[in-house]
Structure formats: C-alpha cells, structure tokens
Amino acid sequence: xxxxxxTASKSELEQLxxxxxxxxxxxxxxxxxxxxxxxxxxxxxxxALFRQDVIKHFLVRHEQxxxxxxxxxxxxxxxxxxxxVTSGPGATNAITGIATAYMDSIPMVVISGQVQSHLxxxxxxxxxxxxxxxxxxxxxxxxxxxxxxxxxxIKKAFYLANSGRPGxxxxxxxxxxxxxxxxxPFEHPEAVSIRSYNPVTRGHSxxxxxxxxxxxxxxxxxxxxxGGVIQGEGSGLLTALVKRLGYxxxxxxMGLGAFPSTDPQFLGMLGMHGTVEANNAMHHCxxxxxxGARFDDRVTNTxxxxxxxxxxxxxxxxxxSISKNVAVDVPIVGPVISVLTEMLGLIDLETKAQGEHxxxxxxxxxxxxxxxxxxxxxxxxxxxxxxxxQQAVQAVYxxxxxxxxxxxxxxxxxxxxxxxxxxxxxxxxxxxxxLGTMGFGLPAAMGVQVAFPDAQVVCITGEGSIQMNIQExxxxxxxxxxxxxxxINNRALGMVRQWQDMQYEGRHSHSYMDSIPxxxxxxxxxxxxxxxxxxxxxxxxGLEAAFALKDQLVFVDIEVxxxxxxxxxxxxxxxxxxxxxxxxxxxx
Amino acid sequence: MRRIxxxxxxxxxxxxxxxxxxxxxxxxxxxxxxxxxxxxVSLSRLTLTTSASDVEVEQITKQLNKxxxxxxxxxxxxxEHVERELMLLKVKASGAQxxxxxxxxxxxxxxxxxxxxxxxxxxxxxxxxxxxxxxxALSESVVLEVVRTGVTGLSRGEKVLAL
Numbered sequence: 001x002x003x004x005x006x007t008a009s010k011s012e013l014e015q016l017x018x019x020x021x022x023x024x025x026x027x028x029x030x031x032x033x034x035x036x037x038x039x040x041x042x043x044x045x046x047x048a049l050f051r052q053d054v055i056k057h058f059l060v061r062h063e064q065x066x067x068x069x070x071x072x073x074x075x076x077x078x079x080x081x082x083x084x085v086t087s088g089p090g091a092t093n094a095i096t097g098i099a100t101a102y103m104d105s106i107p108m109v110v111i112s113g114q115v116q117s118h119l120x121x122x123x124x125x126x127x128x129x130x131x132x133x134x135x136x137x138x139x140x141x142x143x144x145x146x147x148x149x150x151x152x153x154i155k156k157a158f159y160l161a162n163s164g165r166p167g168x169x170x171x172x173x174x175x176x177x178x179x180x181x182x183x184x185p186f187e188h189p190e191a192v193s194i195r196s197y198n199p200v201t202r203g204h205s206x207x208x209x210x211x212x213x214x215x216x217x218x219x220x221x222x223x224x225x226x227g228g229v230i231q232g233e234g235s236g237l238l239t240a241l242v243k244r245l246g247y248x249x250x251x252x253x254m255g256l257g258a259f260p261s262t263d264p265q266f267l268g269m270l271g272m273h274g275t276v277e278a279n280n281a282m283h284h285c286x287x288x289x290x291x292g293a294r295f296d297d298r299v300t301n302t303x304x305x306x307x308x309x310x311x312x313x314x315x316x317x318x319x320x321s322i323s324k325n326v327a328v329d330v331p332i333v334g335p336v337i338s339v340l341t342e343m344l345g346l347i348d349l350e351t352k353a354q355g356e357h358x359x360x361x362x363x364x365x366x367x368x369x370x371x372x373x374x375x376x377x378x379x380x381x382x383x384x385x386x387x388x389x390q391q392a393v394q395a396v397y398x399x400x401x402x403x404x405x406x407x408x409x410x411x412x413x414x415x416x417x418x419x420x421x422x423x424x425x426x427x428x429x430x431x432x433x434x435l436g437t438m439g440f441g442l443p444a445a446m447g448v449q450v451a452f453p454d455a456q457v458v459c460i461t462g463e464g465s466i467q468m469n470i471q472e473x474x475x476x477x478x479x480x481x482x483x484x485x486x487x488i489n490n491r492a493l494g495m496v497r498q499w500q501d502m503q504y505e506g507r508h509s510h511s512y513m514d515s516i517p518x519x520x521x522x523x524x525x526x527x528x529x530x531x532x533x534x535x536x537x538x539x540x541x542g543l544e545a546a547f548a549l550k551d552q553l554v555f556v557d558i559e560v561x562x563x564x565x566x567x568x569x570x571x572x573x574x575x576x577x578x579x580x581x582x583x584x585x586x587x588x
Numbered sequence: 589m590r591r592i593x594x595x596x597x598x599x600x601x602x603x604x605x606x607x608x609x610x611x612x613x614x615x616x617x618x619x620x621x622x623x624x625x626x627x628x629v630s631l632s633r634l635t636l637t638t639s640a641s642d643v644e645v646e647q648i649t650k651q652l653n654k655x656x657x658x659x660x661x662x663x664x665x666x667x668e669h670v671e672r673e674l675m676l677l678k679v680k681a682s683g684a685q686x687x688x689x690x691x692x693x694x695x696x697x698x699x700x701x702x703x704x705x706x707x708x709x710x711x712x713x714x715x716x717x718x719x720x721x722x723x724x725a726l727s728e729s730v731v732l733e734v735v736r737t738g739v740t741g742l743s744r745g746e747k748v749l750a751l
Contacts, residue, residue, distance in 0.1 A: 131602060132605070135605065135606060135609050136609060136613045139656075140656040141602075143601070143602070160656065194656065195659060195751075196598060196656060196657060196658060196659040196660075197656050318654070319650045319653070319654075320647065320650040320651050320654055322650075323643070323646065323647075324647055327643075
C-alpha cells in the first residue's frame with residue numbers, strides 16, 4: 001500500500017532526461033553562468049543547455065580557462081563557479097584549474113562528461129578516470145551511476161563546495177545517464193545532509209576566552225590574517241577587531257583586502273616578499289593572532305625560527321590547518337564570523353573591567369614598528385629612460401583610483417601587484433596564491449568581469465604568464481568582456497631570472513623569451529585594442545587612455561626594466577622572518 | 589611509534605581509494621590495512637597500522653576525518669585495546685619435519701586446516717608479535733608461503749566506535 005502511494009506521487013513528478021535534470025538542478029542551485037567546452041560525452045547536456053535560457057554558458061578556448069573563469073567568478077562573488085567539460089582531454093585540461101581552486105579553498109563545481117557506463121574501464125575513446133585523476137585536488141567527487149541520482153548529487157556537490165572550508169567538487173557523469181530518450185521523475189531536494197560531514201558552526205567558548213585574555217595582556221601584539229577571512233566573509237569583523245584593539249595587522253598574499261591596505265594599522269604583506277615592518281613585527285611579537293591563515297612556507301621562512309617570542313592563537317575553520325606547520329598555543333576551530341563576533345563581545349567586557357591595560361607597552365611597540373616602517377623598504381630607484389615594474393603597478397593604481405578588481409598571474413609582476421597596489425576591500429585581489437598557476441590571470445579576470453559587467457577589471461600579468469592562456473582573447477571578443485590587460489613586459493621569466501641571479505650566479509637557464517610576439521598586433525588580430533608603452537612619460541597617459549575605453553578590452557604592453565628584482569626577499573635557507581634581502585647585495 | 593587507526597567508512601565505491609590516496613599524497617606510511625563491511629552494510633570498518641609521532645598522528649587523524657566518506661575514527665593505541673591478526677601458512681610437512689611442525693603449531697595454538705602428504709596449511713591468530721614469533725620458531729626451510737590479514741582491533745572496556 002505504502003509502495004503504491006509512493007509510486008502514485010512519483011508519477012505526478014515531471015519526467016525528465018538526465019541531461020535536463022542536470023540543467024534544472026543547476027538552475028535550482030541559482031547558477032547563472034556555466035563556463036565550459038562541449039565534446040562527445042556532454043552533448044546531451046549541451047543540448048539541454050540549448051533548450052533553456054536561465055543559465056548562460058561561456059564557451060572558452062581551452063578547458064583550463066573555463067576553470068579559472070569559474071574560479072575568478074567565485075573569488076569575486078563568494079558563490080561557487082560552475083564548469084562543464086567533456087571526458088578525457090576535456091577533463092584533464094581542467095585539472096590545473098581544479099588544483100588552483102583547491103589550494104586556495106575556492107568553491108567550484110566541475111561537471112565532467114564520462115564515456116558511457118558500459119565502456120568505462122575499456123580504454124574507450126576519450127576515456128579517463130576523472131574521479132581518480134582529480135582525487136588529491138578536490139574536496140570531494142562523485143561518479144553518478146543513475147540518472148535519478150543527479151539532483152541529489154548536484155545538491156550535495158554545491159553544499160560541499162560552499163560550506164566549511166570551501167573547495168572544488170567534481171561530478172563525473174557518464175553519457176548514457178544523460179540520454180534524452182530515458183525519462184525519470186525529477187525532484188530537486190530542498191536540503192541535503194551528509195552524516196559524515198558536519199562542519200563546525202562555532203568556536204569553543206573556553207578557547208575564545210583564553211585567546212582574548214592573552215590578546216589583551218599582550219605587550220607586542222600582532223595580527224596575521226589570511227584568505228580564510230575573505231572566504232569566510234569575516235573582513236568587516238576583523239577590521240572592527242583590529243580597530244577596537246589598536247593593534248598592528250599584516251596579511252598573507254591571499255588575505256590582501258580583508259583589512260584596508262591604506263589604513264595606518266596595516267603593515268603590508270608578510271612573508272617571502274613581505275615588508276620589513278610586517279616581517280619584523282611578526283618576528284618580535286609576543287602574542288600572535290592568526291585568522292584564516294595557514295602558516296604556509298612562503299610566510300614562515302625557517303619554521304624553527306618562526307615567531308620565537310610569541311604565544312600563538314590560531315582561528316581556522318579547518319582543523320587540519322591547526323598545528324600542521326607551526327604548533328599553536330590556543331587553537332580555535334570555527335568560522336571566522338562566529339569566532340570574531342564572540343571575541344569582540346568579550347573584548348568589550350574585559351577592557352571595561354580592566355581599563356586600558358597596556359597603553360604604554362602598545363605605544364612602545366608602535367614606536368618600534370614605525371622605526372621599521374621608516375626604512376621605506378618598498379622604495380625603488382626610478383629612471384628617466386626606462387619604466388620600472390613597480391612604477392607601472394603604481395600607475396595602474398593611480399589610473400584606476402584604487403577601485404579596480406585586480407587579477408594577476410604568477411611571478412614578479414604578481415608580487416609587485418601585491419606590494420604596490422593597495423587593496424582596500426575583500427575580493428578585490430584575485431590571484432593564485434597556493435598553487436601559483438601561470439595562466440590564471442586573464443581567465444580569472446574574465447570570470448570577475450562576467451560577475452560584475454560594469455566593474456573595472458584589470459589583469460596584471462607578464463609576457464610569460466599571459467601566453468599560457470592567451471587564446472582567451474578570443475573568448476573576450478565573443479562575449480565582449482572589456483578586461484584591461486597590463487602586461488609587465490621584461491622579456492624574461494622574471495622571478496625565475498631573479499632566483500638565477502641570486503642563487504645560480506646569474507646563469508639564466510631558459511628564463512629568456514627569445515621571440516616575444518608583438519602583443520599590440522596580437523590584440524588587434526583578436527579584435528581588441530592594443531597599446532604599447534615604452535617610456536616613463538607615456539605610462540600614465542597611456543593607462544588613462546586605456547581605462548577610458550570602458551567597453552573594450554585593451555591590451556597594454558608595458559616595456560619595463562628587465563633587471564629589476566622584487567624586494568624585500570627572505571634570506572633562505574635557514575633565515576628567520578626578519579632576515580631579508582633589501583636590495584641587490586644588501587641584507588638585514 | 590606504531591599506531592592502530594580504526595575507521596568507520598561509508599561503504600561506497602571509491603571511499604577506500606580516498607583513504608589510501610591520502611596516505612600516499614601526504615607522505616604517510618601504511619604498514620597494514622584491513623577492511624570489510626560491518627553489521628551495518630552501509631558502513632565499512634577499516635583498520636590500519638602506521639608508524640608516526642604524536643604530532644604526525646594528530647595530523648593524520650585530522651586529515652582522515654576531513655575525508656567526506658570517513659564517518660568516525662579512533663586511534664586504538666591511544667588507550668587500552670585488543671588487537672589480532674590472522675595468518676595462514678603453507679609449510680613443508682614431510683619426514684621428521686612433519687611431527688616437528690605439528691608440535692610447534694600446537695604450542696602456538698595454531699590449527700592445521702589443510703593436509704597433504706607433504707604439506708600442512710596452518711591457521712594462527714594473535715598479535716603481530718605472536719605471529720612473528722611463530723614464523724621464527726619454524727625453521728626457514730619449512731615455510732613455503734605466508735599470508736597475513738593485517739591487524740584489526742577494538743578498544744577495551746565500554747568505549748565503542750559506532751554510529
């Protein structure tokens with residue numbers, strides 16, 4: 001009887017094919033955009049996409065770019081980016097982008113076509129074990145075995161991608177599952193729960209209390225924030241906390257923008273290419289509050305010499321981040337929003353009780369920090385005849401009034417962008433920090449532009465990185481994405497060359513670019529505007545002209561000094577955080 | 589230090605490969621591994637032994653817990669526990685060796701589960717040390733084949749690893 005009822009209600013449900021179910025499930029998740037590339041195994045799905053107009057699909061020129069576009073969209077909006085690729089090479093081309101998202105905890109759902117179920121395991125045409133290949137670089141993955149499982153699987157994929165510590169989720173769907181000839185009752189679940197997955201919703205109150213007591217008793221406090229603050233939407237609360245305490249704050253590469261960079265309490269980025277004031281304050285502090293940061297090797301320098309005087313409080317939503325690289329004194333596992341809210345409440349209570357306890361210590365500490373800041377470690381020598389890369393980034397800041405979304409690729413220009421373009425709001429700075437993926441910048445900027453069509457979106461890149469996904473200029477033309485590409489062109493793989501200068505006695509093994517294209521002509525060939533700038537006096541006017549072309553993609557090729565290095569730079573190996581190269585041949 | 593980690597895992601295709609992949613990916617070692625469905629068919633129980641410091645084992649258990657299909661886990665070596673391993677051996681059993689092998693198997697409470705004119709198959713269970721000791725007690729020339737299940741175990745007392 002019960003079974004009959006169930007069958008009766010099922011029969012009233014809409015009958016859909018797997019392909020249509022997938023598209024309807026994506027719609028139900030509120031997906032606006034899908035970034036992808038068709039192929040045999042996903043043709044049924046593409047047909048389902050064709051027959052609807054809720055979701056807009058962006059056709060890239062290479063699947064890696066689809067993942068970076070989805071990634072850029074996700075970083076700028078906080079919503080999961082969605083990718084659709086075919087089996088085999090479509091899937092493997094997506095791998096670099098999935099790994100990029102995984103390392104930076106970016107929510108993403110990647111739908112890959114798979115060969116028909118009966119062909120799996122037979123080395124059939126365009127077959128690859130996508131679930132297997134992507135396993136170490138996904139938060140989770142699914143191989144869908146039945147069409148009726150599609151709605152729940154999609155619901156789970158979005159839930160996993162965007163909760164706890166976010167990350168990419170792969171859904172691999174064999175072609176036969178999406179066959180338009182096979183209809184099944186469609187029901188998209190309202191909610192889903194996974195018994196083995198329960199991300200923490202708040203931190204341990206006792207630990208939070210301990211942390212607050214420790215922070216308020218500090219004589220040389222320091223706050224170190226990371227990408228988790230941005231991902232966890234904790235920027236406002238963090239800013240309130242830092243303002244309330246009057247403490248200095250630094251940020252990782254991934255966390256830039258969570259606290260306004262133009263605020264005097266901000267000491268600049270820390271780490272391998274961090275500022276003298278940030279790295280010294282880290283080294284000398286007695287209490288360190290780490291929020292949503294993971295003590296990456298690009299931050300700590302030699303672990304045994306890291307923060308030798310500090311008691312460390314660490315807030316992170318992911319328990320595995322805690323005491324992974326550096327043992328901490330007060331671990332707090334929880335979302336930044338709830339933990340920081342609770343901390344702010346306690347700070348108000350405690351400080352009222354004990355008055356302004358350590359104003360004298362704090363004043364001394366700030367005096368010491370201002371001494372480091374006074375060294376002006378980011379100063380560089382300009383030259384009337386050649387553009388310095390730092391100067392190029394500063395001119396971009398000036399031309400955009402600091403109000404652009406900035407994506408970058410990977411290398412010297414990335415560090416220059418991080419150091420010389422102060423970011424004042426979260427999600428403004430879009431870069432591949434963890435994996436360090438060259439080729440990320442342009443497609444990521446395109447994803448941002450898709451999310452915010454009217455925003456100013458800049459991709460700061462180099463002639464090495466841009467050529468790793470330059471084919472996307474064609475996608476930009478098709479969808480009229482007016483990204484501004486700032487090519488910091490030093491005719492060499494700058495960061496590789498810098499290391500070769502510093503550690504390999506200047507032997508520039510394969511770090512030259514011997515035949516660089518005429519980027520202006522190349523941009524024009526794709527139907528865009530190209531500008532070449534070679535002289536310092538042309539820099540600002542050229543950029544202003546480029547940004548004035550609001551509706552067009554402009555490729556600004558800036559010829560810069562090829563000999564410039566990024567400083568400061570940690571002395572390695574065996575250096576502490578305060579051991580830095582300040583200029584060529586000059587160290588702390 | 590040797591650790592025995594016991595895991596309740598969703599009994600789903602691909603779940604085991606995630607556990608094994610994690611160990612390879614993060615440069616942890618697996619010394620033995622045993623896995624089978626439990627009385628609740630939706631769950632598998634997986635027991636693995638690894639050698640790791642306290643800091644490493646904390647990271648290993650946290651990383652394992654992070655896998656979506658890991659429902660629950662316990663480090664059995666954290667407390668009192670019982671552990672067993674099952675071993676089957678095929679040994680030469682001819683001439684004077686035939687009686688000697690039988691005698692040693694009896695001492696270790698092994699059972700002879702297959703007999704031919706020239707061989708015995710012996711079943712033995714116990715701790716890893718006991719099984720090692722048995723192999724050592726037999727002369728090397730006698731042992732033809734050894735198969736061991738790897739360690740499985742339970743915590744002592746009322747502590748339970750279940751849903």
